[in-house]
Amino acid sequence: MSEKEIKNHGTGQSLSLEEIFEQRIARDEKIEPKDWMPEKYRKTHIRQISQHAHSEIIGMLPEGNWITRAPSLRRKVALLAKVQDEAGHGLYLYSACETLGISREELYEQLHTGKAKYSSIFNYPTITWADMGAIGWLVDGAAIINQVPLCSTSYGPYARAMIRVCKEESFHQRQGYEIMITLANGTPEQKEMAQDALNRWWWPSLMMLGPTDAESVHTAQSMKWKLKRKTNDELRQQFIDQTVPQAELIGLTIPDPDLKWNEEKGSYDFGEIDWDEFWQVVKGHGPCNKERMAARVNAWEKGEWVRDAAMAYAKKQEDKKLKKAI
Amino acid sequence: MKNENKIQYIYGIADNALILGQRLSELCGHGPNLETDIAMTNMALDLLGQTRSYYQYVAQLSGDGKTEDDIAFLRIERQYKNVLLVEQPNRHFGYVITRQFFYDAFHLLLLEELQNSDDETVAAIAKKGIKEVSYHQRFSSDWMKRLGDGTEESHQKVQEAVDDLWKYTDELFHMTEDDKIAVENGVGVNTAALREKYDQRIRDVFEEARITIPETKWFQKGGKQGIHSEHMGYLLSDLQYMQRTYPNMKW
Numbered sequence: 001m002s003e004k005e006i007k008n009h010g011t012g013q014s015l016s017l018e019e020i021f022e023q024r025i026a027r028d029e030k031i032e033p034k035d036w037m038p039e040k041y042r043k044t045h046i047r048q049i050s051q052h053a054h055s056e057i058i059g060m061l062p063e064g065n066w067i068t069r070a071p072s073l074r075r076k077v078a079l080l081a082k083v084q085d086e087a088g089h090g091l092y093l094y095s096a097c098e099t100l101g102i103s104r105e106e107l108y109e110q111l112h113t114g115k116a117k118y119s120s121i122f123n124y125p126t127i128t129w130a131d132m133g134a135i136g137w138l139v140d141g142a143a144i145i146n147q148v149p150l151c152s153t154s155y156g157p158y159a160r161a162m163i164r165v166c167k168e169e170s171f172h173q174r175q176g177y178e179i180m181i182t183l184a185n186g187t188p189e190q191k192e193m194a195q196d197a198l199n200r201w202w203w204p205s206l207m208m209l210g211p212t213d214a215e216s217v218h219t220a221q222s223m224k225w226k227l228k229r230k231t232n233d234e235l236r237q238q239f240i241d242q243t244v245p246q247a248e249l250i251g252l253t254i255p256d257p258d259l260k261w262n263e264e265k266g267s268y269d270f271g272e273i274d275w276d277e278f279w280q281v282v283k284g285h286g287p288c289n290k291e292r293m294a295a296r297v298n299a300w301e302k303g304e305w306v307r308d309a310a311m312a313y314a315k316k317q318e319d320k321k322l323k324k325a326i
Numbered sequence: 327m328k329n330e331n332k333i334q335y336i337y338g339i340a341d342n343a344l345i346l347g348q349r350l351s352e353l354c355g356h357g358p359n360l361e362t363d364i365a366m367t368n369m370a371l372d373l374l375g376q377t378r379s380y381y382q383y384v385a386q387l388s389g390d391g392k393t394e395d396d397i398a399f400l401r402i403e404r405q406y407k408n409v410l411l412v413e414q415p416n417r418h419f420g421y422v423i424t425r426q427f428f429y430d431a432f433h434l435l436l437l438e439e440l441q442n443s444d445d446e447t448v449a450a451i452a453k454k455g456i457k458e459v460s461y462h463q464r465f466s467s468d469w470m471k472r473l474g475d476g477t478e479e480s481h482q483k484v485q486e487a488v489d490d491l492w493k494y495t496d497e498l499f500h501m502t503e504d505d506k507i508a509v510e511n512g513v514g515v516n517t518a519a520l521r522e523k524y525d526q527r528i529r530d531v532f533e534e535a536r537i538t539i540p541e542t543k544w545f546q547k548g549g550k551q552g553i554h555s556e557h558m559g560y561l562l563s564d565l566q567y568m569q570r571t572y573p574n575m576k577w
Contacts, residue, residue: 057355057360060354060355061355064354064355064356067351067352067354068348068351068352068564068565069564069565069567069568070568071568071569071572071575071577072395072399072577073374073377073378073381073394073395073398074378075577076351076374077371077374077375077378080351080354080367080370080371080374081371083354083355083367084354084364084367084368084371087355087360087363087364087367088364090360091360091361091364094360129568129577179577182576182577186575186576187572187575189572189575190572190575295355295356298356299355299356299357299358302358302418302419303357303358303359303362303419304358305419305477305479305480305483306358306359306362306419306473306480307358307359308476308477308479308480309472309473309476309477309479309480310472310476311476312476312477312480313471313472313475313476314472316475
């Protein structure tokens, strides 16, 4: 039997490895690390899973910005725990990615050199406490819509990681919304702070669901591999339809004069998204792209002597054990 | 024992947890690797959780309608009774670990005694904290060894931190008037009596970590009287920012 072909004994037909692979995915079977997979599948998954992991890690920074200034002990503890969850998500997503034959060091290298992308939303600054509410409510809300379908994606380790991620994200989303409720029901200053945060985070959150279908380069292939179950535009519509009533419920106004319920299609019509802004931020020229990267690179470089020490110490301990054994 | 003395006694313990928790919080997202980042955040969470329990009890004792947040955020600098050690800045990872190690060694011994306090609430908070702080102590001791007996550079860096922070360790064992009253009333712990065990613990870990005990006999004190280092004001500006800017609001 050749590498490329194996016989299907039952029918006498020849099926390539790739055809067998595609059939497995069509049958909703999980692909595991040791299974054969097309190189393109491996590469696409490394790209997407690592992008996702990087987003978790970079996403710690805008929220981390408010931990020391959180307005109450209860909020401080909740925010710390949330940012810690994101570190945890990063950890198991990096682990899932490593099963595809790439090391964590290589993945960091790709992030630090700008080769790998992360979610652009984290390049916006967090300038008031209400941003902690808006991020939880809108950014985690949009993330969940993106991520729930991934719980049944074809690559086993990714799907399993996503089940846990989604559970925690939905908790974060409720927590963020609860911050917004408190502010919206608070003093005029607090309500204004909440509205201002919604004004600033609304459009970037819509952009988070990705370019329009016409512009999205990876959609077709990703749908086939179940890395995607709905298109970007469908997901965006779902996010808007779900979020608008939540804003209304707490008396906040979505900053879109064209937003209107469309009885016929049973969903909201909405205004034009500023895609120039989207691409500007994606290409590295958002308000905080440089700061976010500098913070990560700084943590990594300043941590080098610490990691080296841990390695050296572990090796010394290992050597001692060996000596004893001899 | 008068409530006011008891409250001051509790501040002497709780403020350490708040301020060290705040310092550790600054590091969230900036650790040398993800695992360490998560572990340090865990310690911050434990310490802030303990802080809340103590302050909630103080709020109850004071009976003047003050909340845990009034206590955490709305005192003036001179009213915080934490030791100087815990407010020292995160200069580098060696400082973070050394500060933690000195405090953990003391903190665990303290809680092990405090769980026998005649005050049931204080005893319960201490008892709950022991498990958490045992983990902190293991974490910081392990890192002292890794840094001390790791590379030449890490050894030098952690020794530098030990040399710098050593002068703040003596204050851990000073007894204020309120501490003495608390001991007399069976509520508090005689910290002077913990000294021997503490010194032994430090010597044991240092020996394994190849770290030299500084020879200085000069120590700093003042935190317990609310006389802090210059770092404290900046820490409090962050901590109190929201409550000071937007007074009397619910968050």
